[in-house]
Amino acid sequence: MTPNWKLSLTRAAIFVLILGVVLLPIYWMVAASFKSNAEITQDATLYPHVWTFDNYIRLFSEKEFANYLVNSLVATVVSVVLALIAGSLGAYAIARFHLKYRLERKIGLSLLTLRIVPPVVILIPVYLLMLSLKLLDTWLGLIITYTAFNITFCVWMMESFFREIPVDLEEAAMVDGDSRFTAFRRIALPLAAPGLAATAIFAVIVTFNEFLFALALTATPRAMTMPRGTATLIGRIDTDWASMSAAGVLGALPIVVFALLVQRHLVRGLTMGAVK
Amino acid sequence: MTDVVKRGTTMRRRERLQGAGMDLALPYLLLAPAVLIVLAVLVYPLWDGLRASLMFYRYGKPLDFVGLDNYIQLWTDPQFLNSLWVTVRFVFFSVALETILGLALALFCLREFYGIRILRTILIIPMVITPVVVAIVFRLIYASDAGMLTAFSEAMGGGQVQILGDPLKAFTGLVVLDVWEWTPLMFLILLAGLQSLPQEPFEAARVDGAGPWRTFVDHTLPMLRPVLAIAIVLRTIDAFGTFDQVFVLTRGGPGEATRLLPILGYEMAFKFQQTGYAAALFVTIGLIILAFALFAVRMLKRAGPDT
Numbered sequence: 281m282t283p284n285w286k287l288s289l290t291r292a293a294i295f296v297l298i299l300g301v302v303l304l305p306i307y308w309m310v311a312a313s314f315k316s317n318a319e320i321t322q323d324a325t326l327y328p329h330v331w332t333f334d335n336y337i338r339l340f341s342e343k344e345f346a347n348y349l350v351n352s353l354v355a356t357v358v359s360v361v362l363a364l365i366a367g368s369l370g371a372y373a374i375a376r377f378h379l380k381y382r383l384e385r386k387i388g389l390s391l392l393t394l395r396i397v398p399p400v401v402i403l404i405p406v407y408l409l410m411l412s413l414k415l416l417d418t419w420l421g422l423i424i425t426y427t428a429f430n431i432t433f434c435v436w437m438m439e440s441f442f443r444e445i446p447v448d449l450e451e452a453a454m455v456d457g458d459s460r461f462t463a464f465r466r467i468a469l470p471l472a473a474p475g476l477a478a479t480a481i482f483a484v485i486v487t488f489n490e491f492l493f494a495l496a497l498t499a500t501p502r503a504m505t506m507p508r509g510t511a512t513l514i515g516r517i518d519t520d521w522a523s524m525s526a527a528g529v530l531g532a533l534p535i536v537v538f539a540l541l542v543q544r545h546l547v548r549g550l551t552m553g554a555v556k
Numbered sequence: 557m558t559d560v561v562k563r564g565t566t567m568r569r570r571e572r573l574q575g576a577g578m579d580l581a582l583p584y585l586l587l588a589p590a591v592l593i594v595l596a597v598l599v600y601p602l603w604d605g606l607r608a609s610l611m612f613y614r615y616g617k618p619l620d621f622v623g624l625d626n627y628i629q630l631w632t633d634p635q636f637l638n639s640l641w642v643t644v645r646f647v648f649f650s651v652a653l654e655t656i657l658g659l660a661l662a663l664f665c666l667r668e669f670y671g672i673r674i675l676r677t678i679l680i681i682p683m684v685i686t687p688v689v690v691a692i693v694f695r696l697i698y699a700s701d702a703g704m705l706t707a708f709s710e711a712m713g714g715g716q717v718q719i720l721g722d723p724l725k726a727f728t729g730l731v732v733l734d735v736w737e738w739t740p741l742m743f744l745i746l747l748a749g750l751q752s753l754p755q756e757p758f759e760a761a762r763v764d765g766a767g768p769w770r771t772f773v774d775h776t777l778p779m780l781r782p783v784l785a786i787a788i789v790l791r792t793i794d795a796f797g798t799f800d801q802v803f804v805l806t807r808g809g810p811g812e813a814t815r816l817l818p819i820l821g822y823e824m825a826f827k828f829q830q831t832g833y834a835a836a837l838f839v840t841i842g843l844i845i846l847a848f849a850l851f852a853v854r855m856l857k858r859a860g861p862d863t
Contacts, residue, residue: 294664295671302678305693305736306685308704312696320702370590377583387587394598396849398797400818401842404608404825404835405601428597431590460582489686491800492818496826507688511804514692521702528692532685539684543677546684 313525320521335526339513344501345530348509351498352534354419355505356487359426364480366427367434368472372464374435375442376450388439395432400492407496417503425493430483437482441475442468478545481538485546488535506531602842609839613831626836636837638812639820642727646816647795650734655788657735658742663772665743666750679740687737691804694733695720698805723813726806730814733801738794742787749783750776782856789852796845817841 312320313335315328339345374388406425407416415421449471450463458466469476494508504512510531514524539546609626611618630636665672682690697704698719705717719725753776761771777784799818802808808815808823817837825834 291664295675298661298675299678301736302682302740305697305704306681309693309696312702325707366589366593369586373583373586379583384583384587387591391590391594393846394594396793397602397842397845398793398818400797400799400821401838401845402598402601402605403822404831404838405604406597407825408604408608408831409597409601424593424597428593431594432598435590485684489684489688491686491688491803492822495803496822507686507800510686510692511688511800514695514804521696521699524692525696528689528696531692532689536681536685539680540677543680546680 309525309528312521313529315522315525317520317522320525335522336530338523339526339530344504345509345527347501348504348506349534351419351422351501351503352488352506355422355426356484358419359423359430359487360480360483362423362427363430363434363483364476367431367479368438368469368476370431371435371438372442372468375439376447376468388435391432391435395436399429403492403496406493410497416497417499419503421497422494422503422505425497426487426490429490430487433483433486434479437479438472438475441472441479444475445471474545477542481542481545485535485539506534605835606839608832609836611832613829613833618832622832626833627840629833630836630840635812635820636817639815639817642812642815643796643817646727646731646734646798646814647792649731650738650795651788651791653731653735654739654742654791655784657739658787659746659784661739661743662746662750663776665747676744679743682737683740685737687800688804690733690737691801694729694736694801694805698729720806721810723810726810727813730802730805733805734795734798737801738791742791745783745787745790746780749780749787753779785852785856789849789856793845793849796841796848 307326311327314331314333316330316332316334319329370387374384377384410416410421410425413421415424445468450467453463453467454460488505489507490505491507491511494505495511498504498508501509510527513527608618610621610623612620612622612625665675685693696702698717700706700716700718700721703717703719705719709715709717719729757775757779758771761775766774797818798816799822802814802816802819803822806814808819818841821834821837821841824830824837
């Protein structure tokens with residue numbers, strides 16, 4: 281009996297250790313966001329001695345945090361919806377049709393290759409493109425960019441989901457008189473709904489968190505997204521730890537809450553389909 | 557043989573599905589929006605970046621076509637070579653640590669135990685939290701006056717802890733950040749890989765009296781290799797493009813200690829306005845990653861047909 285008991289104890293110890301390593305850094309930031317700067321620098325403890333909400337109030341009254349949040353939501357939601365529409369249509373064509381010269385396969389592979397190249401590679405030309413289109417510092421500029429990034433991902437994910445649906449169902453629908461497109465809309469699309477959800481969820485997280493292109497393409501609170509605004513703010517207030525902590529908490533809160541709510545669907549997207 | 561027959565049937569089936577008339581144009585119509593947007597926003601910029609990398613820019617305006625001069629200059633530029641070396645070290649240490657820790661964690665969680673669901677939930681947080689905020693979290697750990705490390709050190713009677721002012725410590729600090737953020741991803745992939753392994757070899761090994769270490773080396777590791785390879789490749793490619801965390805944590809400093817290639821490229825382009833030179837740098841990053849990906853795909857294909 282004794283060795284078994286020892287094993288459980290080791291297990292529990294490792295478990296607590298992991299929880300601590302993951303949560304303590306985050307907790308430290310959250311705690312700091314409720315402290316005053318004087319307390320943070322002079323007598324940093326695990327919990328605030330004097331609770332204050334000033335840091336948050338300041339962010340919303342002086343800084344343009346509400347703007348950042350709206351900009352982020354608009355850019356994320358619009359670009360993910362557009363990419364889902366264009367992406368699932370394309371993915372369906374790749375999964376179900378045979379085109380001349382195996383065109384559908386070539387397109388699928390090209391999109392995957394584009395997906396592998398990190399976006400940073402086209403930072404300058406995209407910036408120049410938006411400059412010439414006069415779309416710098418606008419919602420539209422961000423939306424166009426993010427839609428394109430999301431499309432490669434949506435096609436890649438949705439294609440595998442469509443392939444999992446048996447063709448027989450659509451054939452049966454067509455025998456019953458559906459057109460090719462109606463069969464897609466009435467049969468394949470509803471069956472791929474869980475896939476659509478998984479794809480959307482992951483795209484939302486990546487897009488909401490995107491920083492590099494927001495940094496290059498936006499310059500004022502008119503279009504700055506949450507990560508962009510947060511980074512600018514902490515660039516200006518180098519040692520204002522209290523504001524920095526509050527900005528960090530606010531910057532991460534929406535997406536962490538969202539991710540925890542939908543975590544069931546998250547894993548496949550995170551691993552680019554390597555894990556189902 | 558059966559494979560060929562099966563593929564023949566699906567192809568005939570697909571053709572039958574394609575129908576006639578308007579339906580013949582359908583796949584092209586379905587593909588058009590995605591392909592057009594990608595061509596305009598991803599492919600054209602790639603081409604444009606390639607073109608810009610062959611030009612000499614001043615004050616953001618292209619002046620001359622200079623051929624490969626930017627690339628030649630790049631590969632003799634100590635700043636670039638240093639950045640490349642920093643990036644390679646960063647990627648190597650981060651991915652190696654993440655793989656080892658992720659695998660250990662996955663093996664630990666393989667047997668169901670009370671609390672595993674809590675653990676999986678908690679481990680999602682580092683991956684989904686905004687990278688900019690991850691950097692803030694770590695600044696609040698490393699700060700010499702207000703940091704968590706200093707607080708712990710002082711509580712135990714020590715003095716202030718300096719991390720971000722020292723080149724080696726700052727670099728290590730960045731690796732620690734990346735390991736904190738991405739070990740959970742390795743864990744998730746490897747856990748799924750472990751769970752999908754067949755059970756028979758393990759039972760046989762147990763019957764033969766093999767210990768846990770032998771079983772791991774002889775059975776687990778070889779069978780897990782394809783999944784392990786995919787996880788390492790995905791993570792390596794991703795780590796090569798790391799930008800946000802460094803930008804907020806250290807801006808590449810102190811000195812050049814944490815200046816990864818994307819940071820250098822960003823500064824070249826937007827701080828020093830050397831557009832052509834920066835474009836050459838980004839094209840070079842892209843080529844390095846593509847070469848690595850092609851090499852990895854080759855290795856995976858050789859490893860086995862079912863990967």
